[in-house]
Amino acid sequence: QVQLIESGGGLVQAGGSLRLSCSASGRTFSRDSMGWFRRTPGKEREFVAAVGWSDLTYYADSVKGRFTISRDNAKNTVYLQMNSLKPEDTAVYYCAAKAASIGVREREYDYWGQGTQVTVSS
Numbered sequence: 001q002v003q004l005i006e007s008g009g010g011l012v013q014a015g016g017s018l019r020l021s022c023s024a025s026g027r028t029f030s031r032d033s034m035g036w037f038r039r040t041p042g043k044e045r046e047f048v049a050a051v052g053w054s055d056l057t058y059y060a061d062s063v064k065g066r067f068t069i070s071r072d073n074a075k076n077t078v079y080l081q082m083n084s085l086k087p088e089d090t091a092v093y094y095c096a097a098k099a100a101s102i103g104v105r106e107r108e109y110d111y112w113g114q115g116t117q118v119t120v121s122s
């Protein structure tokens with residue numbers, strides 16, 4: 001059974017950094033794409049970043065230049081390094097995986113983690 005488990009969330013002050021990890025099991029995602037989404041209560045879940053099997057990356061404009069997505073296929077793990085955090089980055093962050101090419105739409109992803117909370121204070 002496929003599982004994606006996020007970790008690394010927490011409470012930080014604005015300008016601080018966090019590194020989220022997503023550990024996958026039950027499937028090898030080395031030739032698939034993985035992504036990060038986030039959701040704030042009352043809002044739809046939004047795309048944050050994605051990395052393809054070829055290491056192509058894509059970022060939402062709101063996090064571009066501040067966040068970095070990476071993957072370690074040997075560990076079947078994807079990371080999200082978040083720097084220069086802002087209060088508006090506060091959300092539950094979800095790891096997701098999809099077959100084949102990189103994508104930015106929630107409906108394209110096949111597997112989802114349960115999320116990890118990131119709270120950025122001002």
